[in-house]
Amino acid sequence: MIKNMQSTTNNNDFSLAHREQKVDHYSGESLSFIQLVFRNFARNKVALVSVLVIILIALTAFLGPQLSHFNPNTPDPQNSNLTPGQNGHWFGTDNLGRDIFTRVAAGTGISLEVAFVAMIIDLIIGTTYGLISGYFGGKVDIIMQRVTEVLSTIPMIIIVTLLVLVMKPGLMSIITAMMLVGWINMSRIVRAQVLKIKNEEYILAAKTMGMPNSKIIFSEVLPNAMGQIVTTFMFSIPNAIFLEAFLAFIGLGVPAPLSSLGTMINDGYTQAIVFPHMVIFPVLFLALIMLGFNIIADAIRDAIEES
Template sequence: MDDSKFCLCTKEHTEEAEKEYANNSYAKEALYHFVANKGAVISVFVIVIIILLAIIAPILSPYSYKDVQSQFSNLPPRIPGLEQLGVFNGCRDGVNVYAQKSALNQYHFFGTDNLGRDIWTRVWCGTRISLLIAGAAVLIDVFIGVIYGLVSGYFGGKTDIIMQRITEVLSSLPQLVIVTLMLVVMKPGLTNIIIALMITGWINMSRIVRAQVLKYKNQEFVLAARTLGVSNRGIIFKEILPNTLGQIIITFMFSIPNAIFLEAFLAFVGLGVPAPIASLGSMINDGYKSAMTYPYMVMAPVVVLALLMLGFNLFSDGLRDAIDPQMKQT
């Protein structure tokens, strides 16, 4: 053996336990994983921009969503600045429609519909309605689903059997059928749509929460709390519920695009908010009839709806991977 390859270490030995490591909280780790997902970060900016436009654009617009100006009907999009580049200049088939209708002092970013209403204003007012309906329905669904799942999973036995049979009966019928029948009976309206959407929307949330409760209720920290005399209410809301918040948040976020799509579908088939109030679905319903002649009428609400749903889906997917990275591998 060549002893020249070995030499005596004269440095002081440092125990591994003495090394200091960065102490990152769970929130910081989740934020780091979320920011690493570029698609999720971009989706956040898209959602924020759409929400800001839905709030600000109708306020700043000189037109109202319900003002009918039949003399200015079917005007193509015209945007200041871009018209100098030959894009969105108010021309159709090489003819300046604004000049024909003596409307050179007007600018309609998305054009006007068959009644002369400004599509730009109506799109963002419709986005408000769609977000309001989806948000209200999802919040109510989360409240019902979480409470229902906690009670069913924790108490078990006959309580769980009865509650699960109720959910099976409700889930056996397609949601669209139930909502459509309810709206036919109740007549279309903003409040009635929210009530109809929350009839069955909570079932998926209750099942996920129930599964989490069954997972945690027999673990050591719950048994210890029960041994110390903690009430059932305290165990449910102070011990089990905090451990299920990750799944609740993920399910909540995925429910938003589903609610937006369902509202848009109901509006598309004529069961949405009554005129002159607009939603994205009702605007698509109004615009698709003239899509071949005036494609911009349906293009604007379709693009906004697609961006909104895609943004929420990407955001929910990134949030799921950040909160529970193991779910990405399953």
């Protein structure tokens, strides 16, 4: 009976389960870490658009005032409160007749300049501070961390106000204020990375071989922490730009007749109901800058993690 049943079966009664064919994506090419990060970043179309937007804004900031025949700081009472497009003023004019386009361009340049100068200095200070604190540890780490804790408890507004009382209001006072506490977050992140890296086998091997601490820090520890450093730096740029705009908005920014995005927002928000164009354009530029840098920073972080 069983034999008869077995004889009646054939191969058509059964079928193998469908297996997905695995595609081998290995192309045989050898890519460095930087090349892998760049390739992963290039796959993010939104990030590429953000890079293009930031480049266009930067070009507008540094070339706009030179290409326009309107002076951003020269009043023209006869052409005050013009709407966008009138008499060749693309963004209109303010209550003093100054061209808003050239003022937005010049103000964006000042905001970018302040943010980048402050953050580059913070990058150097914060990275060096975090490397030393995390690598040597012990009493050195304890003392250095107590210093950062004390500085981080002082509000930025108080620091800026005191600096304005001591120094003349302007770019240097703002940059100095941002430098005093802006490096703290970077130092903490670098320190956390160093604490993880310094216990790796290749670091212990370098110490065993008698390699100097300075060489271990800059040739072994720093390159392996660079991914997190770059990501933190990119996230810090929009924060610094917003901080500069906020300080300018509350009256601690660049002195008149110079303009930054914050001072233009401060000047225009009181007349926003009657003349909305006075505040819309600086707010739009500030929003695009912050959004663009945040998207780029997110994309860089994802690209590093995927690599």
